[in-house]
Amino acid sequence: MALDNKPPRTVSAFFADDPAAADKAFFGRVANPDRRGFLRGAGLATMTAMVGANIPFSANMPQGLVPAAFAQDDVLFGKDGLTLLNDRPVNAETPAHLLDDPITPTNRHFIRNNGLEPLDVDPDTWTLTIDGLVDTPLELTIADLKSQFEVVTMALTIECGGNGRAAFDPPARGNQWTLGAVACSNWTGVRLKDVLNKAGVKDGVVYTAHVGADEHLSGDPDKLPISRGLPIAKAMTDNVLIAFEMNGGPIHPQNGAPLRLAVPGWPGSCSHKWLTRITLRDIVHDGPKMTGTAYRVPSYPVSPGEKVDKKDFEIIERMPVKSLITSPETSTEAGRTIEVRGHAWSGDRTVAALDVSIDFGVTWQRATLDAPVNSGAWQDWRTEIAFPEAGYYEVWARATDSAGEQQPFAIAWNPKGYLNNTMHRVALRVS
Amino acid sequence: MTYATPLAAALLVLTGLATALPSTATEDAEFDPSIYEADEFGVLKIAAGVETTYYTCAGCHSERIVAQQGLTWDGWDELLDWMIEEQGMGELDPRDRTEILDYLAEHYNEDRPNFPR
Numbered sequence: 133m134a135l136d137n138k139p140p141r142t143v144s145a146f147f148a149d150d151p152a153a154a155d156k157a158f159f160g161r162v163a164n165p166d167r168r169g170f171l172r173g174a175g176l177a178t179m180t181a182m183v184g185a186n187i188p189f190s191a192n193m194p195q196g197l198v199p200a201a202f203a204q205d206d207v208l209f210g211k212d213g214l215t216l217l218n219d220r221p222v223n224a225e226t227p228a229h230l231l232d233d234p235i236t237p238t239n240r241h242f243i244r245n246n247g248l249e250p251l252d253v254d255p256d257t258w259t260l261t262i263d264g265l266v267d268t269p270l271e272l273t274i275a276d277l278k279s280q281f282e283v284v285t286m287a288l289t290i291e292c293g294g295n296g297r298a299a300f301d302p303p304a305r306g307n308q309w310t311l312g313a314v315a316c317s318n319w320t321g322v323r324l325k326d327v328l329n330k331a332g333v334k335d336g337v338v339y340t341a342h343v344g345a346d347e348h349l350s351g352d353p354d355k356l357p358i359s360r361g362l363p364i365a366k367a368m369t370d371n372v373l374i375a376f377e378m379n380g381g382p383i384h385p386q387n388g389a390p391l392r393l394a395v396p397g398w399p400g401s402c403s404h405k406w407l408t409r410i411t412l413r414d415i416v417h418d419g420p421k422m423t424g425t426a427y428r429v430p431s432y433p434v435s436p437g438e439k440v441d442k443k444d445f446e447i448i449e450r451m452p453v454k455s456l457i458t459s460p461e462t463s464t465e466a467g468r469t470i471e472v473r474g475h476a477w478s479g480d481r482t483v484a485a486l487d488v489s490i491d492f493g494v495t496w497q498r499a500t501l502d503a504p505v506n507s508g509a510w511q512d513w514r515t516e517i518a519f520p521e522a523g524y525y526e527v528w529a530r531a532t533d534s535a536g537e538q539q540p541f542a543i544a545w546n547p548k549g550y551l552n553n554t555m556h557r558v559a560l561r562v563s
Numbered sequence: 564m565t566y567a568t569p570l571a572a573a574l575l576v577l578t579g580l581a582t583a584l585p586s587t588a589t590e591d592a593e594f595d596p597s598i599y600e601a602d603e604f605g606v607l608k609i610a611a612g613v614e615t616t617y618y619t620c621a622g623c624h625s626e627r628i629v630a631q632q633g634l635t636w637d638g639w640d641e642l643l644d645w646m647i648e649e650q651g652m653g654e655l656d657p658r659d660r661t662e663i664l665d666y667l668a669e670h671y672n673e674d675r676p677n678f679p680r
Contacts, residue, residue, distance in 0.1 A: 216627075218624075218631070307628065348650075
């Protein structure tokens with residue numbers, strides 16, 4: 133029996149060890165020489181954003197003070213209303229009705245970690261290495277990224293490949309995500325394409341390989357928790373960013389601060405967090421969670437529970453057409469006439485139509501569907517619904533994308549529980 | 564249920580015990596849940612095998628990921644192989660491994676009797 137039970141590292145332990153370093157790492161905060169306040173405002177905006185209000189007495193705040201708003205040792209520090217699936221590594225999803233905003237606030241963005249998040253995430257000393265099959269390897273600080281490349285802000289939809297896994301029967305291994313491992317926040321950064329072009333992409337490059345600063349659960353420093361990549365053509369698209377800001381503020385520590393990739397429409401694992409290195413390779417990258425059955429589905433339909441040979445799995449690329457109903461909340465009371473609304477998305481495509489049914493799919497009503505605010509953003513939709521009489525109803529939403537593909541009713545079961553894009557159903561009692 | 568005589572009832576109990584003894588029921592009979600705090604093993608169900616399971620798994624990851632799964636005995640067996648072969652977990656003592664697999668297959672099988680939500 134293994135008795136070397138390693139306690140989870142906690143935020144408060146980090147602050148206890150070195151309050152100044154912790155302040156800097158978590159909030160970008162530097163205190164005044166009297167160890168109170170925020171030297172020239174360093175970190176005040178971050179802390180304000182994380183507690184959700186201005187701090188009138190901020191000048192009095194001692195160095196290393198963890199705001200009581202963040203309960204001690206709360207792994208969901210700075211998040212609001214998320215459902216914790218796992219606390220080591222941290223995995224948490226957002227209930228659908230809390231994803232109602234067109235742009236997902238930082239405190240509502242889901243968390244999917246494969247390893248233990250790094251504790252030193254100082255943006256001033258962080259570097260990104262670009263190497264492998266490039267003409268000139270680069271080592272760039274975040275300041276270099278900002279000064280050498282065009283800085284852009286885009287709303288980008290990131291969805292975990294296993295979102296919806298909880299509905300698989302027989303169950304599939306992994307975190308049992310229901311609906312909320314998806315978000316569309318504003319990401320500010322530079323285009324991956326621009327950085328790769330500056331390094332010079334050599335002939336024969338097939339794939340990128342991503343490395344982050346998080347630590348493998350086993351504690352083995354030679355093991356990466358995850359290292360996935362992108363086909364070079366995808367890496368060179370305009371909406372793939374190396375991001376250093378989230379919603380105009382710092383990236384949340386659990387969402388990959390201070391630097392991450394944002395790759396819309398592909399499994400979230402492509403959007404590498406705590407990014408330190410991108411290597412260009414002349415083979416399909418074979419890092420952890422690129423091989424075997426990770427982030428792969430069988431190349432043909434299989435029956436639920438079927439054993440599938442490893443060689444028949446293929447790497448997931450774009451995520452399928454999907455939608456969410458973000459208002460009203462499921463299992464609530466409703467009046468006879470209500471607005472139903474939500475978001476719809478389809479990886480590398482746009483959504484062409486969104487239909488809603490209140491009679492178990494017999495008839496459908498077309499919703500108003502907005503264009504995406506930019507390539508890679510989800511699309512908002514809304515419609516007025518009039519219920520014919522009081523009683524129990526289910527509102528179903530069904531998106532159809534620009535290639536004519538539609539959300540199914542039943543899950544296309546696969547052994548690892550990926551790509552569940554079945555219709556979202558919301559239960560209402562109408563009075 | 565009633566029995567014609569106390570002797571018949573006693574015989575039935577004895578027979579039942581005798582057939583149960585060679586199986587794993589010995590451990591169950593010895594397992595006393597009252598010696599543990601309710602949350603001593605996090606969200607894991609307190610039953611025979613929980614202690615070995617918890618300390619083996621929680622060395623590297625939260626027990627919450629364990630409790631979310633619904634796998635057959637063979638499914639859990641494969642998952643342990645994967646942890647040993649690819650994730651840096653040490654080989655388990657065969658008796659511990661069997662105890663862990665029996666516990667997991669009993670309480671975290673495909674019918675998900677203890678799914679946390």
